[in-house]
Amino acid sequence: MASAFFMPDDGRRFIIDALSAVGVPQGDAQTIADLMILTDRRGIDTHGIARLPVSINRLKSGAINPTPKVRILEEAPSTALVDGDNGMGQVVMSFAAKLAIEKAKTNGIGWVGTRMSNHAGAAALYAMMPLAHDMIGMYLAVAEINHMAPWGGFEALLGTNPIAVAIPTMDEPPIVHDIATTVASNGRISAAAESGTPLPEGWVIGKDGKPITDSKRAGEGTLLPMGDYKGYGLGLVFALMGGALNGTPVGRDAGTGNRAPPSNTGQAIMALDISKFGPPEQFKRYNDKVVREMRESKPLPGVERVRYPGEGGHAKYVASAKGGIALRPAVHTQLDKIAETLKIEKLTLKQ
Amino acid sequence: MASAFFMPDDGRRFIIDALSAVGVPQGDAQTIADLMILTDRRGIDTHGIARLPVSINRLKSGAINPTPKVRILEEAPSTALVDGDNGMGQVVMSFAAKLAIEKAKTNGIGWVGTRMSNHAGAAALYAMMPLAHDMIGMYLAVAEINHMAPWGGFEALLGTNPIAVAIPTMDEPPIVHDIATTVASNGRISAAAESGTPLPEGWVIGKDGKPITDSKRAGEGTLLPMGDYKGYGLGLVFALMGGALNGTPVGRDAGTGNRAPPSNTGQAIMALDISKFGPPEQFKRYNDKVVREMRESKPLPGVERVRYPGEGGHAKYVASAKGGIALRPAVHTQLDKIAETLKIEKLTLKQ
Secondary structure, three states: OOOEEEOHHHHHHHHHHHHHHOOOOHHHHHHHHHHHHHHHHOOOOOOOHHHHHHHHHHHHHOOOOOOOOOEEEEEEOOEEEEEOOOOOHHHHHHHHHHHHHHHHHHHOEEEEEEEEEOOOOOHHHHHHHHHHHOEEEEEEEOOOOOOEOOOOEOOOOEOOOOEEEEEOOOOOOOEEEEEOOEOOOHHHHHHHHHHOOOOOOOOEEOOOOOEOOOHHHHHHOEEOEOOOHHHHHHHHHHHHHHOHHHOOOOHHHOOOOOOOOOOOEEEEEEEEEHHHOOOHHHHHHHHHHHHHHHHHOOEOOOOOOOOOOOHHHHHHHHHHHHHOEEEOHHHHHHHHHHHHHHOOOOOOOOO | OOOEEEOHHHHHHHHHHHHHHOOOOHHHHHHHHHHHHHHHHOOOOOOOHHHHHHHHHHHHHOOOOOOOOOEEEEEEOOEEEEEOOOOOHHHHHHHHHHHHHHHHHHHOEEEEEEEEEOOOOOHHHHHHHHHHHOEEEEEEEOOOOOOEOOOOEOOOOEOOOOEEEEEOOOOOOOEEEEEOOEOOOHHHHHHHHHHOOOOOOOOEEOOOOOEOOOHHHHHHOEEOEOOOHHHHHHHHHHHHHHOHHHOOOOHHHOOOOOOOOOOOEEEEEEEEEHHHOOOHHHHHHHHHHHHHHHHOOOEOOOOOOOOOOOHHHHHHHHHHHHHOEEEOHHHHHHHHHHHHHHOOOOOOOOO
């Protein structure tokens, strides 16, 4: 079945309508819509509008607070701990990122952790927020549900805990690296199950230590860490820096099923002001040089061209302005159901 | 051939004697010796006393400055850029770590970058320095020589650029994760070549995209990134954050051979004060809980026990107090040569 497409502005309108219908104030609804659409435009179709149905359900049931009072719990000149009051992750993290950027402007670096937050969508978005201020951004999040076993084990005790880093450039698209610490993100596995595509070996293993390739059976196994023990260690330290430090659950407290709300998700964002190390233009031009070297370097046999992290997402972003955003059939069905239940206009598709 | 062993204090004395003989001041020689021996005691035998011969050669030839004037070039309340004056990496990085810790004490976080530094030994050492101050430590370094190709390419344009993160605990050994962004570090490949051991597939590939398993031929290929494109991206962003931001070479400027001195190595250290997020004891006890859960979780068939990053290094550290440190035959020969050339006493071996 061919995918339908929608235009960014239409998607944005639909998201705002849906969120408003479940009690999210206009300003917050716009923030969330902008971030979801930006995610889709950069081609991360598992973390954009595809997550709206889950969010709407949780907002309706009270599992997520539609009108949070986000506030600072602890503060030092360059750090802060933010309580998200169980609001949407996009709202909490936008607050946290703004605060980290302000602190970096004054002191060179800012680090803000969150508690009582929720899933905030793609990690890249928050790492990218400092870019416009000539800053490097780094974002860590603790996934709500445990899917990864420690290396050598089979009990799921860690999430897919992602890291994203964004680095400013001058004329080239910014360097944006956004990865789960598991080989595959949970979103990609759900998408495979949805379309009935088998999983490559190395994504999921069963209790017997053997690969599970049937995507419908992924839930019986645990996700493998990227780079074996290296990814396990990164997932663990990121969980402690982005979660436990902020007082959010890690390990058995986080659980493997859908925990009773609130999810109490933990995140952390760092902004590092490049102007405190020399002229920003110099660093940004140097980064242009480095990514061009990568891009123009000789590819291995069978590889068309070497890429650098962020260039693909940027190209998709540019293309989506005219070509729109692809909508997977299963997501399309869910969005239509939302429209019906909430009595809002259906998402307008691209003709 | 069975390994010889030496006791930590004897190793320390030998390193101080050797460094003093090539003009390193007493205080700096002690700093370097303490860090090299700590590296060996934690079982990272490729980055401790094994690197002394290279360092001595470079100090003698003037490729490294034995009497550097390490100074702050740029400074903001929570950040600094340090010029290492081409001194030994251990001296430059000890200065940088102390500064980052001071800044974190006042402001919650400190980030210090270095330029005109040199190889500083194991990354874990610097990440661990903030631990005693109830801080999380993170360290990035740009390896001097390019060994890794961007994912999909075969030109070596990046180093093995490591990251190390250390997180304080209460009663358990601290969590210390120290990894190269390549599957194998260059030190492990040299050690394999030294002992004639073949390389596992997945460490090195040739220009034809096929694995190189003959350790003597490793130089013909490039090191593979851990976790495929994920490790490539991490190696790239760490190089920019730990190197280019500080004005040190990345990409083609870094080169694939032994560049003409100075090596102008770049590093970065971050210290994050956990007391700015809540009572330190609470976080440290929670980390104890998490690592115990990992350790006590069910292992896969054929795995004896699940481990967490840092526990193995700590156990080796404790054992080395009585059992000493193993000395590889090739390193032993080199150290004896140093003793002869510098007219200092040979390293005393454990009886």
